[in-house]
Amino acid sequence: MQRKKLRYGMVGGDLNAFIGGVHRAAISFEGKAFLVAGCFNPDQSANRECGEFYQLADDRIYADYKEMAEKESKREDKLDFVTIVTPNFLHYQVAKEFLSKGINVVCEKPLCFELEEAKELEALAKEKGLLFCVTYGYSGFPMVKLAKKLVKDGVIGDIINVNAEYLQEWLIDDIGAGDISTNKLSVWRKDPKVAGISNCVGDIGTHIKHTVSYITGLKLKKIAAKLDYFGQPLDLNANILVELENGASGVFCSSQVCVGHANGLVARIFGTKGAIEWVQEDPNYLKVTLKGQPPQIYNRGMGYVTGRASELNRIPSGHPEGLYEAFANIYKTYINALLKKINGEELSENDLDFPTVSEGAEGVKFIHAVIESNKKQSAWVNL
Structure with a gap:
């Protein structure tokens, strides 16, 4: 049965x-x-x-x-x-x-x-x-799935540059605060024994890395990083130069001390034919600009949205989907894959479209490379 x-x-x-x-x-x-x-x-x-x-x-x-x-x-x-x-x-x-x-x-x-x-x-x-899933939740958003499809289909040409950021302000009062806890949620994140070697990059910088790698299908080749600690044992701010495995370059910026920003993950992918931009705080839309043409705004749930983005669409367009739905999409894929595996069915590429333990390992490698680069005065470090 x-x-x-x-x-x-x-x-x-x-x-x-x-x-x-x-x-x-x-x-x-x-x-x-x-x-x-x-x-x-x-x-x-x-x-x-x-x-x-x-x-x-x-x-x-x-x-x-x-x-x-x-x-x-x-x-x-x-x-x-x-x-x-x-x-x-x-x-x-x-x-x-x-x-x-x-x-x-x-x-x-x-x-x-x-x-x-x-x-x-x-x-x-x-x-x-x-089956081992690591929950990089933003890859569950339908419009991130669409961005990946458009890149894979060659719509924006060869990738030549990436620019991505994840800006927050919630630890701004921790600047120079020493051991004083200004935010109850930051207590364990400030403790290397609990959080590890990084706070900002480990918490949100890895989301930048994963989102860009997921959309482009490209791994990082090397990075050069400058971190700011502001009197804390772990980083609160990071600026990172990156080079992708195809030779394209880019910039990642992650911060928990940027006033005016709540949860500002933005991924911009530039190709020889056009560009894609996805903004996490407005996740139901994808901006696509082709060379010599006006910008196009893709709306989640519309008939022209196909592939995985369509399969994981939950409610009609105009009704916002958010973080819970993105996580639910990851679990939907994982649970369905596990059920098929238990029932002896063959798994397809789409069945395995969830962040794997291998992607989790890539995130750990990225964190260590960033810390190493910062210690070496922002020298390039190979991944």
């Missing part, structure tokens, strides 16, 4: 956690996976409160993730996948634990701290034959 629904568990993401709620909401869109187990917080009161809220069986609200992985792997109705939404420092060890027990994994980015850890997770997933 073919499976039509999946069971999933969650590590991290209690009732007070932002990103955990995003993941649960996104998974619920399709109605094909339901939460059956979790270890939501090391504080057992908050952990149990979350598990009881979602009406989990008492014996599937776990005190720690190791117990969860061990016991779930032995159940006849074990988890089909686990979603990891903890702070950064736990990603590697939690993912490794579940992979080792034969459970598929979805993990928040960054994948882990060290490139060796990323390669280990990649190899383990391959060895066990498991």
